[in-house]
Amino acid sequence: MNFSDETLVWRRHPGALARSLDRHNAAPLAVHALFAVVGNALLLTALTLAPAAYVNSVRRVSSVISVLLGASLFGEPGLTGRLVGALLTGLGAACLLLAP
Numbered sequence: 001m002n003f004s005d006e007t008l009v010w011r012r013h014p015g016a017l018a019r020s021l022d023r024h025n026a027a028p029l030a031v032h033a034l035f036a037v038v039g040n041a042l043l044l045t046a047l048t049l050a051p052a053a054y055v056n057s058v059r060r061v062s063s064v065i066s067v068l069l070g071a072s073l074f075g076e077p078g079l080t081g082r083l084v085g086a087l088l089t090g091l092g093a094a095c096l097l098l099a100p
Contacts (some may be wrong), residue, residue, distance in 0.1 A: 006061045024074055029074045030073040043055070043059070053096055054096070054097060057092070057093035057094075057096045058093060058097070060089045060090065060092070061089075061093050063085075063089055063090070064083070064087060064089075064090050065087040066086070067079070067082045067083050067086045068083070070082075071083075
C-alpha cells in the first residue's frame with residue numbers, strides 16, 4: 001500500500017494539521033499560498049513564451065540560491081555537497097542555454 005508524505009504525517013501525528021491551522025498561523029499560511037500561486041503562474045507564463053528546455057534550465061539555477069539561503073538562514077548541514085550539486089545543475093543549465 002502506498003501512502004503519500006501527507007498521509008504518513010497525518011497517521012503519525014493526528015491532529016497536527018488542525019493545530020497548525022489556528023488563527024496565529026493564518027497570515028504566514030496565506031503569504032506562502034500566495035507565493036506558490038504566483039510562482040506557478042509565472043512558470044506557466046514563461047513556458048508559453050520560451051522553449052521548455054530554457055525555462056527549466058533557468059529554473060534549476062535557483063537551486064544555488066536555495067542552498068545558500070538554507071545554510072545561512074536555517075543552518076542546514078552539508079553545505080559543500082549541496083552547493084556542489086546545485087552548481088553542477090547550474091552548469092548543466094548554462095550548457096543548454098549556450099548550445100547552438
